[in-house]
Structure formats: structure tokens, C-alpha cells
Amino acid sequence: MRQLTSHVSEQDRLLIWIKLSLVPRLGIQSILKLLGKVSIDSLCDYSGKEWLTLGFSPEQVTYLSGPAKRMADDCLQWLERGEHRHILPHFSAEYPALLKEIPSPPPILFVQGDVPLLSAPQIAIVGSRYASVQGLQDAWHFANEFAQHQVAVTSGLALGIDGQAHQGVLDGGGRTIAVLGAGLERIYPARHRGLAERILEHKKGALVSEFCPSTPPKSMNFPRRNRIISGLSLGVLVIEAAEKSGSLITARYAAEQNRDVFVIPGSIHQVGYRGSNALIRDGACLVQNIDQILSEVGTLSAWVKHEEKIQQNELFPSLIDDEELPFAEVLANVGVKATPVDILATRTHIPVHEVMRQLLELELSGHVVAVAGGYIRKGRG
Structure with missing residues (x-):
């Protein structure tokens, strides 16, 4: 039996995970299946022959030791070159649980900015x-109104609607996430570099990509990033989408991921709204103001309606037994040590998105607190 080495560091584990995420024809499900057979610590010292025994093709093994290693080294160098840079592998406690729930989550996320924001309601x-x-x-x-209601806004940093959405939430003092179709060192479009810098200067924003930092913009990558935009969010608002629009791809991903799809309608005579109107025809929710969105997304609606009550609870916490509280099963599994959302979902057998909704209710009512790595119980009851 192969002996585990004792010198494996967190950086070693991160390096091997990055390499695995770069191997052609090796998706997240295959990686997770592989790690069900052998530990990531063992893989750090595997030889070419041992990789072959795991079912890797000779081409994949060559790629692992060549291009994948060079790109992984570049990723780690990027991590060290600046502040507030993060690499989140799928197994990280900081990897957003809602994104992990989608059919094909990114094996790895490169993040610059506020990591906890990725797990906030948006x-x-x-x-x-x-x-x-x-x-x-x-x-x-x-976007500006969402900022007033403390709801984060996620978009793709593209020209047009995306850029205005980021601008609107920043102008309102809110929080925003930009998901890129290129690496974080290759901001695209170039004219939005200033907007990207403003998101980072805001200190409550984040730039996100599943691509290595030096990856140039490629047309094939933008549809892929759309599943991340919808996967991070509780719902997707479509504004002015033509018949063959990338926004329709995001809406389709949202529907597949069990997210709400909201659409602002347009005139039947405007070509730019034909895709939007088709979404409404197919069952998306027609909206004309933000209240309609907040009322449809239960978590956000509860957040807005009970904000004043929550502030009072912070000042005058009551002593209540768990049995009298809502979501007692989730609350019973939150202790003094940070517990990730996916662990709570496993323990309670409740879907991740529902656990997140319940946790937000509990947080707003003052019973749990979101911290790095998950949630902890507050000192009441």
C-alpha cells in the first residue's frame, strides 16, 4: 500500500487541484470520482506511470507534467503578486455553496476582492x-435600488446592460460581483478596466473567473461564464435581450439551476426585446419594479420586510428554546465552530439552496452569524 508523505502542504494540494482542473476532458465530476479512490495528498507525489493506472491517457499525463504544471505555477505566482487575491478550489470552505449545487460547477475559482460576498444573497x-x-x-x-435594499448584484462586466448594472449598484453604495469570460489579468472589454478597478476599490466588490489569470478573452468562454453568473444568484433579471442573445443562455442556465428568471418587457416592435418577450411567453416572471422581484424571492423579501425588527432583536435578544424557533433542524447543527453550508445540507438532508434561505432567516433574526468558513451560533438560548 502506498505510504502517504508527511510533507504535503496546502500549497501542494492547491497546486495539484489546479493542475487537475486544467486537464482536457476532465470535469469536476471526474475529479471528485478520482478523489473518491485516492487522496489528494497521495496525488501530489504520483509518477507518470501511477497516473496511467488511474485511467489517465498518455496525453493527459503529459499535459499534467507540462502545460498544466506551468500554468498552475503561474496561478500561484499571480496569487502572491497582489492583495485580496484568492484561489478557491471546489473543496474550499469559502467556495460558494449555491454555486456548488449546479450541475457543472467550476473546479476552481479565481477571485480578486471580497470572497464572502460570493456567498451573500444576490x-x-x-x-x-x-x-x-x-x-x-x-x-x-x-441595480441602484437593489443597493438600497442591501442586495448584491452580479453581472458579466460586458458593455451595455452589464456595465450599467455594475455602475448603478456602485453609485448606490452597494455590493457587486463581476464574472469574467477571461482571466483576471485580462480585463475585457478593455474600456471597463476602470469599472473593474472601481469594483475593487469599493472594498465590497469582487472580480471572479474560472480561467487562469493570464487567459485571454475567447468567444467560447463567455457562454460558459454565464452559468456562474446564474449559479451564484438567487434569481436572474433579464433586461433587453434580443432573439439570439447571450442573456438567453444565462436565463436557460438559471432555469436548469432552479433559479427564478425575471424579465422587463418591451415593445413587440423593438427587435432588442424579442428575446425578453419570448422568455415571458415561455413562463418567466414579468416585472416592472423591484418590489415584484423581492416578493418573488422569499429570502430577499423577508430581509426587506423584517429589517427593522431584526435591529430590535439585536438590541433586545430573547431567550428562546430551539424547539420554538423556525428551522430548528438547521439551527441545531450550527455550533461555536464555523460550519459550511454544504456540511449543514448533508447533516440535515435539506437542499443547499433551502439551507441558505433558512440560514439567512436565522441570521437576520439574530440566531446565527456568517463568518469565514460558514456559520456559527450566536450566544442566545
Whole structure:
């Protein structure tokens, strides 16, 4: 039996995970299946022949020791070159639990900025790069209102609707996440570099990508990043989407991921709204103001309606037994040590998205606190 080495460091584990995530034709499910057979510590010292015994092709083994190793080394160098840079492998406690729930989550996330924001309740805003003046105004207005209600906004940093959504939430003092279709060192489009810097300067924003930091923008990567935009969010708001729009890809991902899809309608005579109107025809939720979105997404609605009550509870905490509390099963599994959302889902046999909704209710009512690595119990009861 192979002996485990005792010198394996966290950096070694991260390096091997990055390499695995880069191997062609090796998705997250295959990686997880592999790690069900052999530990990641063991893989750190595997030889080429041993990789072959695991079912890797000769081409994949060559890629592991060549291009994948060079790119992984570059990723670690990127991590060291600046502040507030993070690499989140799928097994990290900081990897957003809601994203982990989708059918094909990214094996790894590169993040610059506020990592806990990735796990905060958020709404995605997407739409046309060539939007009308009305569409741009709608994007800014809705994003700005979300900021007023302390709801984070996620988008793709693209021209048009995406850019206005980021601008609107920043102008409102809110929090925003930009998911890129290129590496974090290759901001695209170039004219939005200033916007990306503003998101980072905001200190409550984040840039996210599943691609290595030096990866240039490629057309094939932008549809892929859309599943992350919807996967991070509780719902997706589509503003001005044409018939063949990337926004429709995001909406389709959202539906597959069991997320709410909201659409602002447009005139039947405007080509730019044909995709939007088709989504409504197919069952998406027509919205005309932010209250309609907040009322549809139960968690966010509860957050807004009970904000004043929550502040009072912080000042005058009551002593209540767990049996009298809502979501007692989830609460009973939160202790003084940080517990990740996915662990709570496993223990309670409740879907991750429902656990997140319940945790937010418990947090807002003052019974748990979100910390790095998960949630802890507050000192009451």
C-alpha cells in the first residue's frame, strides 16, 4: 500500500487541484470520482506511470507534467503578486455553496476582492451589449435600488446592460460581483478596466473567473461564464435581450439551476426585446419594479420586510428554546465552530439552496452569524 508523505502542504494540494482542473476532458465530476479512490495528498507525489493506472491517457499525463504544471505555477505566482487575491478550489470552505449545487460547477475559482460576498444573497442582471437608452436606464435604476435594499448584484462586466448594472449598484453604495469570460489579468472589454478597478476599490466588490489569470478573452468562454453568473444568484433579471442573445443562455442556465428568471418587457416592435418577450411567453416572471422581484424571492423579501425588527432583536435578544424557533433542524447543527453550508445540507438532508434561505432567516433574526468558513451560533438560548 502506498505510504502517504508527511510533507504535503496546502500549497501542494492547491497546486495539484489546479493542475487537475486544467486537464482536457476532465470535469469536476471526474475529479471528485478520482478523489473518491485516492487522496489528494497521495496525488501530489504520483509518477507518470501511477497516473496511467488511474485511467489517465498518455496525453493527459503529459499535459499534467507540462502545460498544466506551468500554468498552475503561474496561478500561484499571480496569487502572491497582489492583495485580496484568492484561489478557491471546489473543496474550499469559502467556495460558494449555491454555486456548488449546479450541475457543472467550476473546479476552481479565481477571485480578486471580497470572497464572502460570493456567498451573500444576490440577483444577477444581464442584457444586451447594444442596449437602448431605456434599457441602460432600467439596468442602472434596478441595480441602484437593489443597493438600497442591501442586495448584491452580479453581472458579466460586458458593455451595455452589464456595465450599467455594475455602475448603478456602485453609485448606490452597494455590493457587486463581476464574472469574467477571461482571466483576471485580462480585463475585457478593455474600456471597463476602470469599472473593474472601481469594483475593487469599493472594498465590497469582487472580480471572479474560472480561467487562469493570464487567459485571454475567447468567444467560447463567455457562454460558459454565464452559468456562474446564474449559479451564484438567487434569481436572474433579464433586461433587453434580443432573439439570439447571450442573456438567453444565462436565463436557460438559471432555469436548469432552479433559479427564478425575471424579465422587463418591451415593445413587440423593438427587435432588442424579442428575446425578453419570448422568455415571458415561455413562463418567466414579468416585472416592472423591484418590489415584484423581492416578493418573488422569499429570502430577499423577508430581509426587506423584517429589517427593522431584526435591529430590535439585536438590541433586545430573547431567550428562546430551539424547539420554538423556525428551522430548528438547521439551527441545531450550527455550533461555536464555523460550519459550511454544504456540511449543514448533508447533516440535515435539506437542499443547499433551502439551507441558505433558512440560514439567512436565522441570521437576520439574530440566531446565527456568517463568518469565514460558514456559520456559527450566536450566544442566545
